Amino acid sequence: MITMQTADPHSAPVLEVQGLRTEFLMGRRWNAAVQDLSMTIHRNETVAVVGESGSGKSVTALSVMGLLPAQGARIAAGRILFEGQDLARLPEPQMARIRGQRMAMIFQEPMTSLNPTMTVGEQIGESLVIHHGASMQEARRQALRLLERVRIPAAARRVDEFPHQFSGGMRQRAMIAMALACRPQLLIADEPTTALDVTIQAQILQLIKELQQEEGMGVLFITHDMGVVAEIADRALVMRHGHIVEDGRCTDIFARPRHPYTRTLLSAVPQLGAMGDSSQPMPFPDLDEDGRERPAPPVASRLPDQGAPLLQVRGLTTRFDIRGGFLRRVQGRVHAVEDVSFDLRAGETLALVGESGCGKSTTGRSVLRLLEPVAGEVVFDGRKLSDLSKAELKTGRRQMQMIFQDPFASLDPRQRVGDAIAEPLQVHRLVSRADLPGRVAALLGRVGLDPGMAERYPHEFSGGQRQRICIARALAMEPKLIVADESVSALDVSIKAQIVNLMLELQAGLGLSYLFISHDMAVVERISHRVAVMYLGEIVEIGPRARIFGNPQHPYTRKLLSAVLLPDPSRRRMRRTLSNDEIPSPIRPADHIPARRSYREAGEDHWVMQDA
Template sequence: MTKDLSPILDVRNLRTEFRGRDGWQSAVHDLSMQIHENETLAVVGESGSGKSVTALSILRLLPPGARIARGSISFEGQDLTRLDESSMADIRGNRIAMIFQEPMTSLNPTMTVGEQIAESLSIHRGMTGRAASSEALALLDRVRIPSAKRRLGEFPHQFSGGMRQRVMIAIALACRPRLLIADEPTTALDVTIQAQILHLIKELQDEEKMGVLFITHDMGVVAEIADRAVVMRRGDVMETGDCREIFASPTHPYTRKLLFAVPRLGAMDSADRPTPFPEMDENGQAITPAVPEVDTVQRDKEPLLQVRNLCTRFDIRGGLFRTVRGRVHAVENVSFDLRAGETLALVGESGCGKSTTGRSILHLEKPRSGEVRIAGQSLAELSGARLQTERYRMQMIFQDPFASLDPRQTVGAAIAEPLLVHGLASQKTVRKRVAMLLEQVGLPAAVGERYPHEFSGGQRQRICIARALGMEPQLIVADESVSALDVSIKAQIVNLMLELQAQLGLAYLFISHDMAVVERVSHRVAVMYLGEIVEIGPRAQVFGNPQHPYTRKLLSAVPVPDPARRRVRQSIATDEIPSPIRSADYAPPIRSYYEVGEDHLVMEH
């Protein structure tokens, strides 16, 4: 990193405003920052802090109804706020490149990845034909995509999430930019893929000596990649400085609160049961959570949920007569028990079969074979109304609460609807029941008259939990229910779930790829790979003594929120999870497990 020369980017007193009902409202207030050659500056904060608006302001890509009210944005000596659109178009994607959070929405699904890289080369570097194709191939090789020559002609949907993000990086690097803006590029990725992308960005930065503006809400990622950080909240800069100093001795209460809320792998070594996240008030003072540390597992009773040899496969049909050409083996021979008051975490990377397992247990996906019993009742023996009745005992909380709620329906009506449909409340009693459920999840009863868009992400997830509780379930399947939330909101929702478990004796099947959260919330952990459980056992044993190579790989990839322990840079792994698609006549091998501790089973490998 070089600091004795002029900065690549110098932002002074930036103020960005959006037009609202009451006139212009400021989204970024008097922001100043600099980025030098080969330096990474992280802009960190929770949703609504102004991070992405800052990036869009730099690129002059603000939506209609937004403006840069004052300030300067100097890039290599040019004030970008004074350039015309033609000059800015020459800079975007050329001297300043950007990587977005979701690569699938950034890539054209109708063009091959080779064509999309070549398009950027044609626009900004005047390359065409064979020269553009040759350079596109070199770029795919450079971002460590295996079999790059073959994959040059494939479409975005044929790539995994991590490989699509590599393609986006290749497009961004096509014109050898001086500044790379990365807007939450790893938020939607699993921990192993996230580690690969972070290492790749850092390695390519060293080669090109480019500056990097890295936008994130994950303090673990900041510790892993950034030289300096700017902490933002509601458009204001709370703190700025060297990463090591900020992490070692944060001065602003909000920074301390952010760092305090970060889940840390290994924090549960001495605990033998799930423990709530510690909390911090606005002044940076630690608060003891009001969540009781109660062991609610009913070990002396039969399991509430029994899953035996569960298999779920999806046929792939083709040809004139739509014959079965192959199958996706999404869930293969999965077995486990779950007791009342217990949390079993199901962990693994995207595509491993976690969510399909949860949906198959609820019979939202029809299993091909195997058995699911809830309180001794086999769901395979039920259909129609009887299956619906048994589903009362089982509810699901999804990852995206906004997509789970009808935007045209008040949240009170959303909670009341299943109660009325299933006869669990009458028109006379439903309002009182809804009010009680809202208060149970920490929301005032009056919010029942509001619509989903009027709530934050954390509040919407509380509403979805209230709706699930209305059915008085014994089992809740939480499918990545906190993955999309900011770190402090994530802690609040986890603590709420633990409190409800202590009060109601709920059993949770907690589906997640966030290992630090799983460590805090679970009694037992099952690790899935390619549709199979490769390791299962008590949380302390799986985290403290992981035996399967895949479990060790997941744990080693978790970023440590401490710049002083930044891992030594290694060669970039490019391995993807193999495809779960098999031929129509494929017979899965018979697996065997060995016991390494009490109730701790590992697949032979």
């Protein structure tokens, strides 16, 4: 049992930042990324710096750690006091002795922070060898102890494995073990849970809090997620354009936000359970920069109950062969999608939810035949896709479009966005060359962008604007079905709300059907009519959204919902019990025959997989 400790505001702070100003050289001018920032962190205290991309929160963390680029960046003013020393004035050799020993940092993406050529144990032990002069044998023993401490199963075996052999959640645990190796007084966590599934996110936050209580560390937590702030922070600093616009206790900021930007951030946070028994999607409140609410976009009216579904999927199965040996024979298979069936009606949104590796993205790609399934049947608008020739499938795909998770990766960086939107129209010869500029302008206007932006390149847009461009490109074909694969997962909270509202508005105006793939249960509750929960390639529960969220029947559905963070500090659940188990591997022997599954009806149109 861990004894809960609280920060002592009368003790000397672990970190005190006074009037920090950090600048970057742009051309011949120095531009401020952080301006006049001041804060203090005490032992056992967690201070969250929250803001959207470009607000200056990560630059603040890099300034404190002394990790700004050697060229083109500088601390122009202010002091960073740590254990009586001004870190802003320390030469690099002295800073290197503090960094990793007395203060440590966890980065957002562990795969890019870990060395792929070294074992996890070697990387954890490296700081002990450098800072404490430990032998290689002692460093390995300590690395094993740390892996056990951060709750990694079978740590004795995994200490000698490489980063690529760990899952995302396990890699982040290894990064935490590395940061704690020298028992630092200050831990800086820069978006450590942003790329993780909801259950893994909850595990990592609980782990950080427990380790903080054991070590008495001060924690500086960088995030854009107000749910994370409510769950872990004692105090919060809201940043915008390099300035602190609000600073206070978490309970006060969430209950009585003073600054309009703070109110805008909080209004954009999806709150699980806010939909009640409503059967229809609901747009997010839309606040302007002054905190005033704009009119909500329209949503589709009640769905018709008559007529055949637009999309029918029956027994869809997709597997990937694993080959090995001298003759490259099949030694096993990844059972990515296994006997999946569902219907999707015109104007309806069906959400596929689950953790990474559950098969939801593979399902979406298999439906569009971007991946060839090994079994099953997909019928779209009365036509069986498996019977179509390549030419017929190319024509049929005009009615089925896809929006991907990373808009920057799905746009050609050397192609103007107007040309990217026009390209499918030219390939399918749907619009004459003379009419093309007008059609592109109309599509940009439809997604809320200025038609004059057609001449710009993707790097000149924000993440939310790039996703709007991808939506415009998908709409160019006038589709009936859009598969949205984690289309808002990488966006800031307010931008995410804007894109969800845009999708609802387009659905109301154009009668679109969405297959919405996501691991964000709170967003799914807002946008979907029906929900299918996937686990290890199979649908374990499917039904109307209100029933899935209001009366979940399958244990895995309940696990997903219980892990969702609530943006309310008064309902903080840090002492809850969370399983550290990972999703089992979907790899099976080559001769494996899956068990036949059966489902029971838990209510009207609500089906739950029965135990095998």
